[in-house]
Amino acid sequence: MKKIIAGTIHALAVLMLLFSIFMLTLGTSDKTALDSIRQPEYITSSAFESRVSESVNDIFDYINLKDLFEKKGTLDLNQVIAQGERNGQPASYSLDYLIKYARSMGYYLNDKNELADDGPATLSHEEDLKNKIRVTYRAYMPDYQPSSPADGIMSMGQLARETLTYLAKYYAVRSEFFDHATNLKFFAYYAQGDKSVTYTNDAVMTPAQIADLGKYICTNSTNLEVRTNLKTAPSNVIPLLQARNPYDNGDYEFAVGIDTNFPAEDAFQEAAHAYDARRRSAIIGIILLSISAITAAVTLATLVLLAGHPEHAEDNRIYLFPLDKLPGDLVLLMFAGWFRAADHLTPALLDSIELILGSLPAWDFWETSVSFLLKYIIFVPLCLSIVRTYKADVLWHNTLIYRILQLVRYYIHAAALTAPKFWSYFLFLLPNAASFAMIVVLLIRFFQHQSLFAFLVAVALFFIMLAIDFYTWRIATGLTKAVNEQVKSERLKADLITNVSHDLKTPLTSIINYVDLLKREHIDNPRVQEYLAVLDQKSNRLKTLTEDLVEASKASSGNVNITLTEINYSEIVMQALGEFEDKFHTCKLEIVEHYPDHPVMILADGRHLWRVIENLLNNCCKYALRESRVYVDISEEDSRAVLTIKNISSSPLNISPEELTERFVRGDVSRTTEGSGLGLAIAKSLTALMHGQFVISIDGDLYKAEVILPKVTNKAKLTESTS
């Protein structure tokens, strides 16, 4: 739930961020949003000042054009505008004539007092070009002097057009200052002697009153400076004033004032309102921008922190989504692909939107923001996926690169099982490197010579190598798996033996102890005594059996520690016989021993060898015929020493020697005598573990056991004797 809320807030914040950027960028003509915030009021802004400066220019245009086109306050259509020669004849053209001529060519003034040329025309441009004239005087260019006979040659249309341009300007200025109420008031006064002329758009106001308006520029001929409360006064006021002076060096007075309350509906009011609106939107935009940026950052951080964690705080596991199981580098690649696709997709998308909604303002903004959104929608889940895999600690293990490396490692590992490591690296890297080089060479050839054959060979080579690598990988993983399973099963076996032996021994301990405790009760009933004897005997037999069973499974599965040391074969046999002296005496068996007269050094584990000999001698006690002889011999072969124990069996041996060393097979088929039937099996396994050989042979009632073990080599002996 927390995540859904955070995600929703984040999405909203990002949209708001885009919206605020939209607010800030839209309508910016020449200034940044920060600038408009910094300049708090329109009347102090540079936009205002440049508008004032334009208006001042317009005022002087008006002064100029008024004289040109007006007579007694109205437009004088009969005024001569231009003089010149036509076909060698002097000619003069009135305003009326020029306007008519221009109109016949399709020129007219539109409702904004701009010159337009798409009106109905009766005279084409080609025809007009034939009406060549040479102009020598134009009213709007009083200082013009033709300097050569070729100067001033133009068509009637061009002249009419020029005139109309000035007329358009005149109308525009008039409409600016006179046709509507304005916030700008001006007063220009020229005088010389008793002649004076005044230009103003508000005849009621005196220059002093004009200067009292919010913003003003005033000057007069006694002052060299311009008085103003603008930050920068238009620098061309005095030059223009003098240039427009009809009396050359006459006195003048000039005042411009702007009512900063903007009561009249004019361009100033409009600009002021636009400026204020713009400023408000800039401020709101900046606030929105900061709020949404902070919100987006905080929610993104929250999402990152929450990623992978479940709703319940006490559950510390990291949960992954199906997306997270994809290899990380693959996802990154897909993301890069999506980036490119988004760039291509956006214009197409916007085109189709335009088809539905009509043309969009601020195309650039829309393009940037749509492609940003498209990328961002994919970017956030991807980031969170990477964060989750990082938290789950599978970021690296999930990547394709890791898998490929793992593959190589598997291969090397499996190859190292059968060949030296160097060779396995060599065998893996060499063919791959060679084929890679070949493919590169072939591809270069393909690009240089457009050889299709080279390309096909390269592709074939690539697939062959891929197949070989795949199969080696299969073999490698198979081998590794097999080895691992082998190791695992060995360990399981060892564990099983330990556990089973523990589980068997614990109850057995109680049985033996309580049988013993019962015996100590000294119950007089002879039958109870008899039963107790059976219990005692059988529980002890169970004990031996358990111990033997554990030992046999350990020996046969190889779960024993073997420490091979140099020992004297004769010595251990003598020690063993010493241990069995009493037992043989009670069994009425006579031992006949024969040892070589020098020590017979063998490599064996003393304790395990003692167990082997003990089992053999125990068997003699159990199965040898009473009052017979047991022959114990040690003899030497080339590199081996042989212990031979021979005895006469008390019962007929009608089983094969091979069977005797099987587990649970015993010399007496009735199995009444004590013994587990594991002795020989254990002896055989232990001997094998010491790299020896255990041989049983039966010849009638003669039973012969041989324990053959490797002798210490002469070399080893020599080093020992010198040390």
Added chain:
Amino acid sequence: MQTILVCDDDKQIVEAISIYLTGEGFNVLKAYDGYDALDIMGNNKVDLMIIDVMMPGLDGIRTTLKIRETSSIPIIILSAKGEDNDKILGLNIGADDYITKPFNPLELVARVKSQLRRYTQLGNIGDPQNDNIYTCGGLVMNDDTKEVTVDGEPVRLTPIEYNILLLLVKNAGKVFSIDEIYTSIWNEQAIGADNTVAVHIRHIREKIEINPKEPRYLKVVWGVGYKIEKQDKDGD
């Protein structure tokens, strides 16, 4: 009366051991896991502890380690794990003896008594001043009186057995082969096959060891010879 703490997760085994020990006149405390044992150790004066290895909760090995931080009482480990590695581990972490299950109750009682004697009596005896007294763990040989005691109990040995044991004790830790022992005891070269020495050794073991098959003092180095295990001074 001496107090013995018996700790095993199998209640019947604890009960049986307690019957034997009570019969021998000991006061027995029972615990069924390592935490119980530590609890009882903290609240009672215990002279000896018998502890199982494989127990739920705190096992015998960790319990022994914990107890050894504060106490030096004899500890006998009683375990179904009979591997050499297990025994070596048990003795190394501070146990004084290691008995494998299934055990002979009489052997257990004998070992308990032996440990207690060494701990309470011999542990307090200062180093013998007499040069002719040889000790090895609980085994003490007085060459002046020709007396041999194990954990304070006198042992009767024949002259040959005594000489063999003395040779081994004097050179504790050194392995003697049958030939070497024969030469030094009988003062003549051994002539070929004879297992007399081996038989004598077994007899000595039967007299001085509680369990001759798992000797504490006189060890058989199979295929090499015999030796007396060199033991640290008492009380260490």
